[in-house]
Amino acid sequence: MVKSEDGKKTRVNQWYLIFIGAAVALMLAISFVPRNSPGAMIDRIKSCFCSQEWLKYHGLVEDCCCEYETVDRINVEVLYPLLQQIVKYPFFRYFKVKLWCDCPFWPDDGLCHLRDCSVCECPENEFPESFRKASGTGLMPDKLVCQEEKPEAAVDRTVDAKAFKGWMEVDNPWTNDDETDNAEMTYVDLQLNPERYTGYSGPSVRRIWDATYLENCYNYPSEECQEKRILYKLISGLHSSISIHIAADYLLDEKTNTLQWGQNLSLMYDRVLKHPDRVRNLYFTFLFALRSVLKAKEYLEQADYDTGNPLDDMNTQLSLKKLLNDNQLLSACPKPFDEAKLWKGQSGPELMRQTQKQFRNISALMDCIGCEKCRLWGKLQVLGLGTALKILFSVNGNNPSAQRVQLQRNEVIASINLLNRLSESVKLVHEMGPSVEQMFGKIIGGPSDQSNHRSS
Numbered sequence: 001m002v003k004s005e006d007g008k009k010t011r012v013n014q015w016y017l018i019f020i021g022a023a024v025a026l027m028l029a030i031s032f033v034p035r036n037s038p039g040a041m042i043d044r045i046k047s048c049f050c051s052q053e054w055l056k057y058h059g060l061v062e063d064c065c066c067e068y069e070t071v072d073r074i075n076v077e078v079l080y081p082l083l084q085q086i087v088k089y090p091f092f093r094y095f096k097v098k099l100w101c102d103c104p105f106w107p108d109d110g111l112c113h114l115r116d117c118s119v120c121e122c123p124e125n126e127f128p129e130s131f132r133k134a135s136g137t138g139l140m141p142d143k144l145v146c147q148e149e150k151p152e153a154a155v156d157r158t159v160d161a162k163a164f165k166g167w168m169e170v171d172n173p174w175t176n177d178d179e180t181d182n183a184e185m186t187y188v189d190l191q192l193n194p195e196r197y198t199g200y201s202g203p204s205v206r207r208i209w210d211a212t213y214l215e216n217c218y219n220y221p222s223e224e225c226q227e228k229r230i231l232y233k234l235i236s237g238l239h240s241s242i243s244i245h246i247a248a249d250y251l252l253d254e255k256t257n258t259l260q261w262g263q264n265l266s267l268m269y270d271r272v273l274k275h276p277d278r279v280r281n282l283y284f285t286f287l288f289a290l291r292s293v294l295k296a297k298e299y300l301e302q303a304d305y306d307t308g309n310p311l312d313d314m315n316t317q318l319s320l321k322k323l324l325n326d327n328q329l330l331s332a333c334p335k336p337f338d339e340a341k342l343w344k345g346q347s348g349p350e351l352m353r354q355t356q357k358q359f360r361n362i363s364a365l366m367d368c369i370g371c372e373k374c375r376l377w378g379k380l381q382v383l384g385l386g387t388a389l390k391i392l393f394s395v396n397g398n399n400p401s402a403q404r405v406q407l408q409r410n411e412v413i414a415s416i417n418l419l420n421r422l423s424e425s426v427k428l429v430h431e432m433g434p435s436v437e438q439m440f441g442k443i444i445g446g447p448s449d450q451s452n453h454r455s456s
């Protein structure tokens with residue numbers, strides 16, 4: 001009897017030990033599973049995303065070949081740090097742009113109804129000579145007779161004296177601008193002109209966004225126009241990114257002399273986070289731009305990054321190569337977007353021509369933006385998208401592998417800067433989205449109530 005009691009106890013102890021052992025083994029296994037396995041993914045979602053609501057950004061990004069979780073990881077670990085470095089090198093810092101506008105759509109819009117609104121409709125003789133020169137430098141904001149009144153909206157034209165060699169000029173059928181060097185072009189140092197709040201708002205800008213979206217898919221049933229839907233998503237993703245940058249670097253108090261810049265969380269929530277489709281479109285646009293850069297790998301690796309600064313130029317090429325060949329990136333998300341699915345069927349070429357025309361109109365709309373700094377970033381990013389479209393769908397679009405892509409220097413600069421902007425936005429949304437959603441999903445407060453202040 002006693003013997004059998006002891007036997008029972010021993011068996012119970014054995015089961016107990018087996019159970020503890022198994023639990024320990026399971027815990028060890030969970031902590032060592034590869035980051036991509038479902039267990040690890042759920043763990044990460046649980047630990048990173050406190051809000052259950054945030055689980056809506058889970059699984060494959062629509063129309064893409066990569067998951068939200070993977071995008072966040074490769075962005076934080078690979079893309080964001082490298083891109084932040086790359087855009088600071090001289091090659092990617094100087095962007096050639098025609099800054100005054102010739103809005104082809106509504107000349108009587110009254111963009112310059114205030115003399116402070118824009119440079120675009122002022123008489124030619126009001127512009128200083130250096131304004132027109134490609135290498136025009138050091139135009140001080142107070143000398144600009146017809147700049148926007150708000151200093152934060154004017155572009156700082158200070159550039160490094162060392163310009164860089166010209167590249168091949170090849171037309172981009174997706175964009176409107178003639179990129180050939182001419183007296184109307186000016187070089188702008190992007191690092192001196194961060195994309196942020198400028199105070200540009202009202203009916204004039206609303207008209208631009210409305211016209212941009214009207215060029216899109218609104219009038220088509222969604223199943224009939226995957227290509228047009230993609231154009232809409234690209235614009236919406238870009239719009240989200242612009243809004244995120246405005247919210248992340250916002251002028252909180254315009255009245256005092258000590259400018260208070262900081263985050264405007266309620267704006268971030270109202271304009272982007274509150275609308276899951278806008279967040280999804282941001283991720284889509286990021287993957288689309290990433291795919292185009294990866295597809296142009298061969299070209300980008302061999303391009304000439306000479307700006308007359310040998311060390312910087314060598315580092316530019318090295319950092320870009322590092323990004324284009326990063327194992328973690330290429331194994332986690334080898335083909336972020338599959339362009340081969342588009343423009344199929346008999347109507348493919350015609351659809352492509354229509355879409356090109358629509359995108360060219362969107363590109364031309366950038367000339368209607370009545371705020372100089374917004375126009376600079378609008379033009380750069382739309383050129384970046386146009387370059388992505390050109391890379392992915394080639395010049396004629398029918399047989400992308402038939403011809404090797406040729407890019408202009410400005411297109412390369414725009415592509416990488418666009419990717420960097422999107423990467424910054426995705427990082428901000430990933431890091432701040434859940435808490436901002438939790439905060440504003442419940443409380444609706446004024447911008448200043450919930451803003452993070454910092455002095456300029």
Ligand SMILES: Cc1cc2nc3c(=O)[nH]c(=O)nc-3n(C[C@H](O)[C@H](O)[C@H](O)COP(=O)(O)OP(=O)(O)OC[C@H]3O[C@@H](n4cnc5c(N)ncnc54)[C@H](O)[C@@H]3O)c2cc1C
Nearest residue numbers: 196197198199200201205208209236239240246278374378
């Ligand atoms: C190309 C461009 C660049 C700009 N750059 C700057 C800048 O650098 N700094 C700055 O301060 N201002 C910039 N602006 C202005 C800025 O984008 C806003 O238009 C402005 O702040 C007024 O905002 P809003 O609240 O009226 O909404 P807006 O952002 O103007 O949106 C207008 C309407 O578009 C729809 N919408 C908004 N977001 C999305 C989305 N992601 N997807 C689909 N639909 C959407 C909504 O119906 C919304 O009511 C830029 C404008 C343009 C056109």
